[in-house]
Amino acid sequence: MEFTLSKEQLLIQKMAQEFCAKHLEPVAEQIDRDNKIPAEIIKGLSELDLFGLPFKEEYGGADAGYDCYVLAMEQLGKVSSGPAITISVNCLGLGAIDKFGTPAQKSKYMPKACRGEHLASFAFTEPGTGSDPKQITTRAVKEGDHYILNGTKRFISNADYPGPMVAFAMDDESSKPTAFIVDKFCEGYSISEPWHKIGYRGGNLLDVYLKDVKVPAENVLGKMGGGFPVLTYGIAFGKVGISSVALGGILAAYEAAVKYAKEKTHRGEPIAKFQAVQLRIADLAMKYEACRWLTYRLGCLANNAKDPMLFAKEAAVTKTYVCETFVDAARIAIDVHGSYGLMNDYLVTRLYRDAILGPQVEGVADMQKMIIAGVVLNG
Amino acid sequence: MNIVVAMKQIPDLQQIRIRNRKPILDDVALTFGNIDKNALEAGVQLKEATGSNLIVVSVGTEALEDTIKEALAAGADEAYLVLDDEIGDMESSSSARLIAEAIKKIDDVGIILFGEGSGDNYSGQVGSRVAAILGLPQAGYAKSININGNIATVTRSLEDCEEVLEAELPIVVSVIADINEPRIPSVTQILKAGRKPKEMLELDVTGDSMLETISNLAPEMQRKQIEIETIEKLLKVLENEGLLRR
Ligand SMILES: Cc1cc2nc3c(=O)[nH]c(=O)nc-3n(C[C@H](O)[C@H](O)[C@H](O)COP(=O)(O)OP(=O)(O)OC[C@H]3O[C@@H](n4cnc5c(N)ncnc54)[C@H](O)[C@@H]3O)c2cc1C
Numbered sequence: 001m002e003f004t005l006s007k008e009q010l011l012i013q014k015m016a017q018e019f020c021a022k023h024l025e026p027v028a029e030q031i032d033r034d035n036k037i038p039a040e041i042i043k044g045l046s047e048l049d050l051f052g053l054p055f056k057e058e059y060g061g062a063d064a065g066y067d068c069y070v071l072a073m074e075q076l077g078k079v080s081s082g083p084a085i086t087i088s089v090n091c092l093g094l095g096a097i098d099k100f101g102t103p104a105q106k107s108k109y110m111p112k113a114c115r116g117e118h119l120a121s122f123a124f125t126e127p128g129t130g131s132d133p134k135q136i137t138t139r140a141v142k143e144g145d146h147y148i149l150n151g152t153k154r155f156i157s158n159a160d161y162p163g164p165m166v167a168f169a170m171d172d173e174s175s176k177p178t179a180f181i182v183d184k185f186c187e188g189y190s191i192s193e194p195w196h197k198i199g200y201r202g203g204n205l206l207d208v209y210l211k212d213v214k215v216p217a218e219n220v221l222g223k224m225g226g227g228f229p230v231l232t233y234g235i236a237f238g239k240v241g242i243s244s245v246a247l248g249g250i251l252a253a254y255e256a257a258v259k260y261a262k263e264k265t266h267r268g269e270p271i272a273k274f275q276a277v278q279l280r281i282a283d284l285a286m287k288y289e290a291c292r293w294l295t296y297r298l299g300c301l302a303n304n305a306k307d308p309m310l311f312a313k314e315a316a317v318t319k320t321y322v323c324e325t326f327v328d329a330a331r332i333a334i335d336v337h338g339s340y341g342l343m344n345d346y347l348v349t350r351l352y353r354d355a356i357l358g359p360q361v362e363g364v365a366d367m368q369k370m371i372i373a374g375v376v377l378n379g
Numbered sequence: 380m381n382i383v384v385a386m387k388q389i390p391d392l393q394q395i396r397i398r399n400r401k402p403i404l405d406d407v408a409l410t411f412g413n414i415d416k417n418a419l420e421a422g423v424q425l426k427e428a429t430g431s432n433l434i435v436v437s438v439g440t441e442a443l444e445d446t447i448k449e450a451l452a453a454g455a456d457e458a459y460l461v462l463d464d465e466i467g468d469m470e471s472s473s474s475a476r477l478i479a480e481a482i483k484k485i486d487d488v489g490i491i492l493f494g495e496g497s498g499d500n501y502s503g504q505v506g507s508r509v510a511a512i513l514g515l516p517q518a519g520y521a522k523s524i525n526i527n528g529n530i531a532t533v534t535r536s537l538e539d540c541e542e543v544l545e546a547e548l549p550i551v552v553s554v555i556a557d558i559n560e561p562r563i564p565s566v567t568q569i570l571k572a573g574r575k576p577k578e579m580l581e582l583d584v585t586g587d588s589m590l591e592t593i594s595n596l597a598p599e600m601q602r603k604q605i606e607i608e609t610i611e612k613l614l615k616v617l618e619n620e621g622l623l624r625r
Binding site: 063064268 | 408445446448449452563564565566567569570572573604
């Protein structure tokens with residue numbers, strides 16, 4: 001068992017840290033305020049090969065594996081969740097294409113999105129459900145060598161950027177969900193205004209309207225009626241990203257609490273001398289370490305995942321635990337700050353707003369626990 | 380033409396913990412000093428401008444074999460290394476001798492770059508010593524370097540003036556931090572670094588003089604505990620601290 005990082009892993013971690021310190025940190029508040037990522041940040045992230053970090057070089061990726069992906073995403077998530085979540089969703093969409101796509105689909109859709117010139121989306125949620133594939137109402141009807149898609153997708157990340165969207169629809173042949181690769185902004189594709197959400201700001205969320213969208217038959221991802229494995233296995237890889245972003249948030253909360261505890265004084269001495277504050281710092285240290293190794297492990301598992309169900313379970317364990325712990329950690333960091341922690345001038349308010357989203361996205365925490373229990377009890 | 384950059388492996392200063400005023404160096408990752416990274420970036424820019432080959436030379440413990448990937452990721456094409464676990468705190472004269480010997484093994488050297496001082500000892504001697512051993516002209520405190528044909532033009536940043544020098548290649552130049560902003564290597568560059576060529580040199584390090592550290596204490600930092608009753612006093616204090624009206 002090895003718990004040390006290789007030189008390459010350390011350098012990738014450091015590279016992300018340096019980018020954050022030099023370029024992202026100075027605009028992090030602006031991203032949160034304006035709900036928009038400056039174009040130069042997207043360009044900078046792309047120059048460092050961060051949009052396609054885990055994917056093979058032949059499809060435009062950096063071939064660094066999910067272990068290095070976790071390390072870079074943790075650093076981005078620590079400083080600004082918006083760009084981090086944008087990359088995470090890009091890798092979710094690309095991950096599904098990478099795992100289930102044909103070589104032609106991969107060559108067509110992956111390289112540009114790996115370079116950040118396009119961004120991938122993954123569209124499952126609808127106004128009626130975000131948890132239950134059987135309730136999907138988007139329809140795909142075969143017409144010659146095409147499928148015609150109609151429906152509304154809700155809360156779709158990156159829907160305002162061009163690129164591939166892995167969209168789930170009930171097809172009239174199998175009466176089961178099927179995954180299709182839709183070119184965003186093709187004829188019949190339109191989007192709403194961005195939702196005004198409380199956290200992960202900058203990572204845009206929109207509704208997508210598909211009106212008689214013509215998708216060529218070669219854009220079916222996986223098999224007809226095979227949407228369910230694309231959804232569960234694809235989203236399991238997405239959870240590597242979302243867990244890493246939350247892990248970065250925990251680290252930020254931990255560091256903010258330590259800094260404040262050392263700086264804020266009572267009767268001339270830092271509040272870190274109070275045992276109550278010390279216990280909170282210890283709690284944050286324990287939570288960060290536990291989540292760190294759980295997330296790093298998930299990155300390593302993702303590199304060698306063989307049994308999809310087992311990997312889906314490990315991803316659910318990590319995502320649920322880390323995202324729920326981020327909520328606790330942000331709350332503890334606020335407690336260390338007292339009322340100052342409720343003021344927007346302090347980072348911990350943003351962290352709390354970010355933290356509260358995690359348990360709801362890419363499968364609500366309750367559904368994750370059902371996945372975990374299902375594998376534990378039924379194998 | 381070959382451009383040579385000499386870089387020293389040091390503990391990552393950001394990771395050093397201080398306990399009872401003593402720096403704890405165990406488990407601290409190794410890296411290169413910041414000014415050495417400026418020297419490397421200057422080398423990369425000259426390489427891009429002149430289409431040269433960039434070689435990094437370094438003398439250090441066996442861990443250097445791993446640390447050197449950082450320089451190879453940041454734009455060096457190959458590395459010449461002198462590795463020996465006995466090389467601890469080597470005195471500047473010894474490091475200079477080994478670096479000069481390593482450089483002698485490289486053909487067609489046009490320019491040899493150093494940081495003005497290493498990130499740990501900051502003795503600032505090695506560049507000048509190497510120039511003396513190799514019998515080459517040297518320019519220190521460089522804030523810009525241009526190469527045109529066989530001529531290097533170096534702008535030196537001195538205390539109250541700038542000096543522009545011209546010299547025929549080969550030349551030794553040591554740079555200051557202001558010379559550039561080192562670029563951040565991409566994931567692909569980092570992953571390819573380990574595959575770039577490394578030349579391991581067997582040089583005799585026995586008999587080289589070592590530094591003995593007698594005491595190494597962190598400066599004591601104390602809160603100033605200044606009580607401020609009025610805005611006027613606040614302004615005065617900030618001014619005295621050099622934080623206002625600089
Ligand atoms: C920032 C952000 C980004 C997002 N990005 C995307 C995206 O890119 N693509 C996308 O498709 N979606 C995206 N979503 C949507 C998100 O994934 C869904 O909102 C989420 O999966 C939950 O769906 P829902 O809101 O419809 O809740 P519901 O499915 O209605 O669930 C509500 C509650 O009901 C309970 N529940 C539901 N079904 C069951 C059941 N079968 N058994 C037991 N309990 C149940 C759960 O406890 C849950 O808490 C995003 C959301 C956010 C906030």
